[in-house]
Amino acid sequence: MASAPGRSRPVGAAWLVVAAVTLYVGGLLVVPLLALTRAVLADLPGVASALTAADALRALGLSVALAAVSLVLNGVAGVTGALVLTRQRFLGRRLLDALVDLPLAVSPVMTGLAFLLLFGRNGWLGPVLQPLGIKVAFALPGLVIATVFVTLPFMLREIALVLEEIGTSEEDAASTLGASAWQTFWLVTLPNLREGLTLGATLTVARALGEFGAVLVLGGAITGRTDTATTFIHNAMEERHTTSAYGMALVLAAAAAALLFLLQRPSQTSRGK
Amino acid sequence: MSAAAPSTPEAPARRAVLSDRAAALLLRGSFGTYVTVLVALPLLALVYRGLADGPAAAWAAITAPAAVAALKLSIGTGVVAALVNGLAGTAIAWVLVRWDLPGRRLLSALVDLPLAIPTLVAGILLIALFGPQTAIGAALAEHDLAVAYARPGIVLALLFVTLPFVVRAVEPVLHELDPAEEEAATTLGAGRWLTFRYVLLPPLLPAVAAGTVQVFARSVAEFGSLAAVSGNIPFQTLTAPVYILGEVEGGSPGSAAAVSLVLLAVALALQPLSHALARAAGSRRG
Numbered sequence: 400m401a402s403a404p405g406r407s408r409p410v411g412a413a414w415l416v417v418a419a420v421t422l423y424v425g426g427l428l429v430v431p432l433l434a435l436t437r438a439v440l441a442d443l444p445g446v447a448s449a450l451t452a453a454d455a456l457r458a459l460g461l462s463v464a465l466a467a468v469s470l471v472l473n474g475v476a477g478v479t480g481a482l483v484l485t486r487q488r489f490l491g492r493r494l495l496d497a498l499v500d501l502p503l504a505v506s507p508v509m510t511g512l513a514f515l516l517l518f519g520r521n522g523w524l525g526p527v528l529q530p531l532g533i534k535v536a537f538a539l540p541g542l543v544i545a546t547v548f549v550t551l552p553f554m555l556r557e558i559a560l561v562l563e564e565i566g567t568s569e570e571d572a573a574s575t576l577g578a579s580a581w582q583t584f585w586l587v588t589l590p591n592l593r594e595g596l597t598l599g600a601t602l603t604v605a606r607a608l609g610e611f612g613a614v615l616v617l618g619g620a621i622t623g624r625t626d627t628a629t630t631f632i633h634n635a636m637e638e639r640h641t642t643s644a645y646g647m648a649l650v651l652a653a654a655a656a657a658l659l660f661l662l663q664r665p666s667q668t669s670r671g672k
Numbered sequence: 673m674s675a676a677a678p679s680t681p682e683a684p685a686r687r688a689v690l691s692d693r694a695a696a697l698l699l700r701g702s703f704g705t706y707v708t709v710l711v712a713l714p715l716l717a718l719v720y721r722g723l724a725d726g727p728a729a730a731w732a733a734i735t736a737p738a739a740v741a742a743l744k745l746s747i748g749t750g751v752v753a754a755l756v757n758g759l760a761g762t763a764i765a766w767v768l769v770r771w772d773l774p775g776r777r778l779l780s781a782l783v784d785l786p787l788a789i790p791t792l793v794a795g796i797l798l799i800a801l802f803g804p805q806t807a808i809g810a811a812l813a814e815h816d817l818a819v820a821y822a823r824p825g826i827v828l829a830l831l832f833v834t835l836p837f838v839v840r841a842v843e844p845v846l847h848e849l850d851p852a853e854e855e856a857a858t859t860l861g862a863g864r865w866l867t868f869r870y871v872l873l874p875p876l877l878p879a880v881a882a883g884t885v886q887v888f889a890r891s892v893a894e895f896g897s898l899a900a901v902s903g904n905i906p907f908q909t910l911t912a913p914v915y916i917l918g919e920v921e922g923g924s925p926g927s928a929a930a931v932s933l934v935l936l937a938v939a940l941a942l943q944p945l946s947h948a949l950a951r952a953a954g955s956r957r958g
Contacts, residue, residue, distance in 0.1 A: 406769075406770065406771060406772040407771065407772055408771065408772055408773075409767075409771045409773065412864060413770075413771060416763055416766065416767060417767050417771060417773060419763065420760070420763050420764050420767045420779075421779070423760050423763075423764070424764065424779060424782050424783065424835070427828070427831055427832055427835065428782055428785055428786070428832065428835070429782070430801060431794075431797035431798055431800065431801045431832075432797060434797065434800045434801035434806070435796065435797050435800040435801075437800075438800045438806075476703065476706055479699050479702065479703045479706075480703045480706075480707070482699060483699050483700050483703045483704075487696055487699075487700060489700060491704070495703075495704060495707055497943070497944075498707050498708075498711045498712055499707060499711070500943060501711050501715065501939075501943075502711060504889060504893065504939035504940070504942070504943050505715070505893065505935075505936065505939060506892075506893035506894070506895055506912075506913040506916070506932075506935055506939075507893075507895050507896065507913075508895050508913045508914075508916050508917045508920070509718060509893075509913070509916065509932045509935060509936065510714070511920075512718060512916065512920055512925065512928055512929065512932060513714035513715055513717055513718040513932075514714050515920070515925070516714070516717040516718060516720075516721050516925065516929070517713065517714055517717050522717075523717055544710075547710065548710055548711065548714075551707075551710065551711065580692045580695050581695075601788075602787065602788075605787065605788040608790065609788075609789065609790025609791060609792070609793065609896075610790075611790065611791065611792040611895070611896040611899070612895040612896055612899075612913070612917075615917075616917065616920060628790075629790055629792045629793075629896070632792055632793070632796060632900075633792065633899065633900070636796070636799075636900060641805075644796060645796065645800060648792075648793045648796040648797070648800075651789070651790050651793050652789055652790075652793050652797070655785065655788035655789040655790070655793075656785065656788070656789075658788050659781060659784055659785060659788050660781075
């Protein structure tokens with residue numbers, strides 16, 4: 400690492416840039432994080448009791464469950480989609496490719512609104528779902544759909560990057576040697592995807608835990624039913640329960656830091672190879 | 673679909689349950705359906721609802737004074753965030769790639785943090801630092817200044833959540849550049865500025881632009897952090913996504929969908945632009 404080519408100790412005016420960059424990142428990210436930590440530490444017993452309240456635990460549990468569901472659904476969709484988009488050529492491939500990235504570009508509030516127009520009162524799918532007694536908006540299925548939507552691109556993009564990098568020579572060799580497509584996938588392709596899967600999974604979980612706008616609009620943030628960790632913070636701020644809001648915010652920030660730590664940026668090490 | 677693929681000379685002896693061709697079609701079909709139902713259908717519903725009351729109604733909703741003020745605020749703060757993080761992100765990437773520093777890996781990890789921290793939490797962090805109950809917030813208020821629930825807070829939140837974009841766009845390009853070229857320019861008598869301007873900047877420019885466009889696009893769409901930090905005062909600190917939320921909650925989905933059309937158009941225009949710039953940046957490499 401230290402022997403990276405072209406990397407040396409800064410000299411002269413470069414130190415000014417280094418100092419400016421450190422101040423910028425420190426001021427923008429570290430100081431606010433310290434301020435929140437300090438506010439929580441100042442009232443630790445209060446935060447502890449606020450976070451162990453049933454509603455707080457339920458909201459956190461719901462967010463974790465949503466992250467798990469998104470991970471599974473978009474893990475399968477991500478591997479499938481990455482294979483389809485990198486290994487197949489067909490009419491409409493570029494459209495499909497562009498659609499996959501749309502959840503990153505659309506404001507979460509618009510996501511929530513778009514799904515409300517499908518599943519809400521007078522929604523497009525109302526005539527189908529109402530007779531069946533299925534409730535999506537302001538209920539659990541809505542939260543799942545919103546979270547799966549916003550996390551769709553992460554697994555897929557990371558896996559597609561790896562697929563493009565490794566090429567098809569190993570797969571071709573396997574099938575020439577008589578492996579079925581299924582065997583090739585399980586024994587050759589999937590093991591090669593580990594790095595992309597890890598990175599994609601981390602980003603998916605982080606985004607799912609942190610999704611706010613879409614679950615607020617589509618879920619309604621109903622305490623005890625559709626209240627996630629983020630909408631819990633939002634509700635607490637509105638009711639001026641800063642202790643609860645700060646506590647939950649610090650839990651989510653710590654979870655984000657832990658996810659990044661677990662990841663340790665394999666993308667960077669592979670890039671340096 | 674169950675028909676076997678035409679057998680080729682090198683067709684493997686053992687066949688899976690599905691022939692390769694059928695499996696390929698099945699994968700393509702199910703993935704295509706998933707994306708169409710999950711992404712295309714709701715967005716179609718949004719576009720349809722935005723236009724359902726007629727173009728005149730949509731235009732009236734978009735040009736309502738509060739909507740115009742919200743859109744202007746989103747675009748204005750987005751431009752500021754793009755310019756600042758365009759510059760800062762390039763500098764951060766340069767520091768990360770070029771120099772051997774103590775704490776370089778910590779700096780690199782910090783830059784990624786906004787990708788993982790929930791955007792609402794980013795807003796809460798700024799409230800914890802600048803909120804009215806804090807020492808800094810009180811000191812600012814004495815001088816009639818405010819960060820929390822004011823425009824500076826909006827810009828800070830946008831800078832926070834978009835920090836990684838330019839850094840991560842520029843970093844790989846900078847990695848590929850040979851520092852020897854810069855050294856050669858300096859040796860030949862070019863000053864630091866000339867070296868930067870004529871040697872370093874041209875190959876970096878598409879990557880910087882790609883990242884900057886991403887910052888702007890994300891800023892215009894940003895919701896969570898701003899819901900917490902901006903105070904949401906109409907005509908002052910109410911950004912377009914928060915305005916849309918207000919219209920939804922106020923029972924005007926038509927107006928919300930119409931204003932959404934503007935943001936959707938911005939997103940649809942900027943995404944290919946950012947991709948094209950990123951490709952241009954990539955082709956400069958190697």
